[in-house]
Amino acid sequence: MCRGTVIRKNEYHDSVFLMRVARRISEEEGILQAALFMGTEKNKGFLTEIGFPAEELATATPSDLILAVKARNQQSLAGVLENLDGWLRAEPGQGNTLAVDLGEALTRQPLANLAVISVPGVYAAREAEKALERGLNVFLFSDNVPVERERFLKQYARERGLIVMGPDCGTAIIGGIGIGFANVVRRGPIGVIGASGTGIQEFTTLVHQAGSGISQAIGTGSRDLSDDVGGISMLSALDALEADSSTKTIAILSKPPGTLALASLIPRILQCPKPVVVCFLGWKKEPGSVDVPYQTARTLDEAAALAVQNVTGHLPTLFKPNGARFEALVPRERMGMNPLQKYIRGLFAGGTFCYQAQQVFMDAGLAAYSNAPITGNHKLADTLISKEHSLVDMGADEFTVGRPHPMMDSRLRRERLLVESKDPEVAVLLLDFLLGFNSSADPVGELAPAIAEAKGEVKKRGGFLSVVASVCGTNEDPQGLDQQVARLEEEGVIVLPSSAQAARFSSLLAVHAKGGV
């Protein structure tokens, strides 16, 4: 094995582009590993961890491009290192005519009303502030923005009649146009405000599948309803949807808010003349508490069902729990398992789905380990090693520094899935797949061979591996929902219509494994 690096001074490319190029280089004959990063301290730290000497990287700054390669032999290594320009040019998607800065962009497009910002977190607040100063609303995809900066930006925006969606905002659908990781959904009377991108994706696609549609989907960023931020963007979004003539009912999706944020949000919801569905994942109304004049949902699919019911007058069949199907499937899935097989391993691309699955498990009386445990669950000592029931958010920082997010590339989940299949106590694999703009072009296709291999591995031991999944998407998405579901079913995967239902079904398999129900 040999390794080498190239540092290109003052050459900036965005991280998604660089990850795509690095992936293509990695697939080249004789190449063992390829990384293509900007020279930030975090990236240099990662490269040092995987064996590239720190002194070789010392001169690189965040404005410099680093190519780091491990190859089988010197010839393969040189072939890549000497052809960096060729690799960069071959990648499509860099054909946009670029404005040198925000000022020039505004001259070219004076009617602009939104800045979409996805630069590294350390620079993101600065760019957002400049955009707000120029009268632009902001969709801030970047994370790692200090919470005090977030609060400042949101207050600044609200005072100027603007909104900051984010930081850490993955998804919005405005006037029928999807921004970030969004799905192609029908336009319709349901407006949604969500603190999580995958939460908005699940809600909007389920509404679409139920035959209704979305007026607007506004992201707030994951921390908006914390007491540190106080729900500033949530309140702006609620004002906007209340005034929006195409919106007939409003859904709010978030983790449970902070006490202070909730105290300012509730009176605002009560003033709203449109029906409001509130889904604070896992939030329980205290027993005996006064009934509130808005609807509450425990899970994202329940929120979608209530919103559709508000506008159509009936609950769509998609959301009615199919008890008969579950009853028939559970013994069938359990039949081939051996007595050692007891545990569920959930490997999630969507962090909110991991959070929600933990809630569903808890409702079923199952405690779980996780790298992102909810209150009452246990933290995995080593995120790389599952224990008992484990529900793992594979999109968390510890997995994605230096590597693509599982929504864009299934490599991380593929490797983990095969590791899980070697554990004799594993009974069920629980998976999610996210379709839509900017996600992997074929998320199921990338994982299907590994699913087959994992099932084969367990079969060799005289057992049966049940694989349970949900696919968040529509047939109008570039990947096509039906095609993705059919490919999973070819591999014997049980596909449920929502992430919550997939978690619920998995929990039944575990309960059965213990001899209950």
Place this chain on the structure above:
Amino acid sequence: MSDKLKELLDRGPNVINIGVQDFADSLKVQGAEVVQVNWVPPAGGDPEMIALLDQLL
């Protein structure tokens, strides 16, 4: 209710994209107007220099 946020919802997004170019591409596919900014880390990415620049400007 603010005019600028209302205008965004009524007219749909007219976007200046700063960062990941794939986001600009997916917006264009849907028919949105997008200008991509050729963003590079300010002051070579040096936080002290950036703070100094912000004070001067």
